[in-house]
Amino acid sequence: MATEIVIRRAIEESGLPDNDQWENRFEVRSASSGRVYIVSQNKAKRHWGCSCPGWKRHRKCKHLAAVGLPALEKPHEIGRLG
Secondary structure: OOOEEEOOOOOHHHOOOOOOOEEEEEEEEOOOOOOEEEEEEEOOOOEEEEOOHHHHHHOOOHHHHHOOOOOOOOEOOOOOOO
């Protein structure tokens, strides 16, 4: 099953709240469980994060890899979304 990417504004309970730390949010649906996680970019350090348990615990996850983003808090810029 392929990873589904849905671009839209994230909701507050995503785990990456709407604040001055995160921006460029989009949703990624898990291929294995069907859960929806929020991928977002850190404003200051420019790395990408995910609201999934793997990223929260280990700072890497398959959702970032599925959309071509680096893990381990490595800064990465992409073109404009949407």
